[in-house]
Amino acid sequence: MNSDDLDLFARIVKAGSISRAAIEMGVDQSTLSRRLGQLEAGLGTRLLHRSGRGVAATERGQRLLEYAATVAGLLAEAEQSLQAGADQGPAQLHIAAQPTLARMLFAPLAQALRQRYPRVRLRLVEGLASQLLEQLSDGGLDLAILYVPEHPGPLRFDPLLSEGVRLIAPADCPLPGSTVAVGGLGGIPLILPSTHHGLRVLAEALAARHGFGLDVALECDGSIALTRRLVMDGCGCTLLPLAAVADEVAAGRLKAYRLVEPEVRRSVGLVLGRTRTPPAALWEAARLVRAQAAALVQSGAWPDARLADG
Known part of the structure; x- marks a missing residue:
């Protein structure tokens, strides 16, 4: 016996007949009768009085209905509790x-x-x-x-999403315009992280694909704030997304050149x-x-x- 058996039995008693319960549950009447017979056989007792007017629970059937109501209540309580916990999210x-x-x-x-x-x-x-x-x-x-x-x-x-990668230069950088061709990076002293860093790998990949050598003025594995400071102080240029230096560019403390031919994005x-x-x-x-x-x-x-x- 399991919770499905209890639910099936309770539905039959509530419907008052096996045929009506089968219609309400959307199952075949013979299937319902067979499952009820298996339940009675497993418990070794008759659970329903059968007559031409339908079915009614026997004395032991009434006791089983009480257990069925208790189990159904516990399952509903467990479901509500778990759903509430899930809605509260992870710890x-x-x-x-x-x-x-x-x-x-x-x-x-x-x-x-x-x-x-x-x-x-x-x-x-x-x-x-x-x-x-x-x-x-x-x-x-x-x-x-x-x-x-x-x-x-x-x-x-x-x-x-994707971000454009810019050449970030000191405010007094003499490069004209607002763009720099990728192939022109070879003549610009760059401040880059060491070789394990993603931006360094990107720079080396660009150099290999477009046939130029990187001019690494110095390596800096510190914070982006430190790299920005080094660029502002004229130690070289760097490659960064605009979001990393937007405030400094807006204030005129740095220049940002879009990389083109081709556009570079991460x-x-x-x-x-x-x-x-x-x-x-x-x-x-x-x-x-x-x-x-x-x-x-x-x-x-x-x-x-x-x-x-x-």
Whole structure:
């Protein structure tokens, strides 16, 4: 005997006949009769009085109805409790992003997640791609927002948006106009991260594809803020998305040249971690990331960004 048997028996008694119960349940009458017979045989007792006017519960059938009502109530209570817990969301969420992406997304995303899951313990992590990928593989992150590397390997990146990459130069840079051809980067002293960093890999890939050598003035594995400072102080130029330097460019402390022939863009993607957080909560967090990114791009608050197709 199981909860389905109890529900079937209760429905037959409530309908007052096996034929009427079969119609209400959308099953064949013979199937219903067979299952009722199996229930009575399993319990070793008759549960229904049968007559030409229908069926009625025997004394033992009435006792079984009481148990059926108790079980149905417990199942309904369990369902409501679990649904309420699911609506409250996971106990914690660990979300990471690379610096520029964190700068753009974390504030509106935190507000959206707090509104959706008021009780969640939210941890936001900013770091370099190599650090975040290691934490993803170790199960320490639920979701990461990353620039898709030149060679993504086995990781599955769900496309989010793309950003243009600019040549960022000191305010007194003598380069004319607002664009620089990719092939012209070979004659410009650059401040770049060391070889493991995504922007360095991108720069080397551009040099290989377009036949020029990089002029690396110095390597800097510090923060973007430090790189901006070095450029402002005339130590060289760098490659960054406009969002990373928008305030400094607007204030005239830096210049930003669009890279053309061809245009250079970096894709941004979502990576779900292998954690114990329920998949539904991860999908909802990813949906909120998408919604906040879309709002920023569509409002123009995320400069030089385009939403991914689809």
